[in-house]
Amino acid sequence: MRKLTDWLAFLLTRIPVVAAVLLAGLAGIAVAERYVNTLPMALSIALAIGCVMALLSGRLVTSIYASVGLVAMIAFVSYAKMKWMSVAPNIVDLYYLAFNSGTLRFLSGSFLPYLLVLGGLALGTLIAVLVVRRREPGSRRVRMRALVLLPLAVALAVVAQPRDFKGVEDLMRFRYVTSFFSSLRHLAHLGEEIPLLRVWMRKRQGRPCLPGRARRREWPRIWWLCSPESIIVPAHVLGQDTPPELTLGFGGADGRTRAAPG
Structure with a gap:
């Protein structure tokens, strides 16, 4: 050797x-x-x-x-x-x-x-x-x-x-x-505040958006944010290794997933 x-x-x-x-x-x-x-x-x-x-x-x-x-x-x-x-x-x-x-x-x-x-x-x-x-x-x-x-x-x-x-x-x-x-x-x-996150947290303190019918004047304002990290369901990329908490983040209040399929 x-x-x-x-x-x-x-x-x-x-x-x-x-x-x-x-x-x-x-x-x-x-x-x-x-x-x-x-x-x-x-x-x-x-x-x-x-x-x-x-x-x-x-x-x-x-x-x-x-x-x-x-x-x-x-x-x-x-x-x-x-x-x-x-x-x-x-x-x-x-x-x-x-x-x-x-x-x-x-x-x-x-x-x-x-x-x-x-x-x-x-x-x-x-x-x-x-x-x-x-x-x-x-x-x-x-x-x-x-x-x-x-x-x-x-x-x-x-x-x-x-x-x-x-x-x-x-x-x-x-x-x-x-x-x-x-x-x-x-x-x-990394320590900077995200303006959109601040607005979202302030809106979140009000009445939550729940499924069901409501009068038109009671409809909440809906923010729809699309980015490359959120338009694909994680399971389509990670498969069975997808953490459950990550999958839940892509569901609505009624439990349905509304992210576009990959």
Whole structure:
């Protein structure tokens, strides 16, 4: 086993192999990002990730393998979520993964093949990093250079952001590398009050709308709000995994579902 590990370390630290991995990573970023106007931002993000890895490890080659693997995992998660939900991963997803155990159960039950691929990417990255780290000595010079480059890379990523970003609409495009990081700007708006919700809560304090006949002057005002998240019955997408409380939210006071079928 040790001989195999030493051979892998020798192979992975060869300059041609490292150069090939780095070029493949850069090409993968270009293919995954898809938009030319956000490609500089994607490259700056990759550089920032590499600087963080270099700061932690003090090893240049090790940080290359770690950053290429992390960017590959980010792009794959973006691809999977875009394919099934038509929206890219965002910073709010971390909250549901950390504080909602049902999210992990749902993902493991409905998207197990994707989790296995993601796990394979993570395992391959971890093995490469551990193997290369054993052969490559740490360097204080690498850490110092990474410390200088990191704020520059972050600044470049911020400056390279396109000026046509439109909030949530950014998450519905096929930017597999930058979408998650672009959502960081939405953190500043999470605590803002929603005007429509305030109106709805005020109206709700009055007499509820119950089924049955009523005189015309007693008819309540009806608010009909359609959005991509509410016009499809959840069961048509999630199937048997649909939480009952989510299904009840699409029913009327008489228990009938009035959402349009998908």
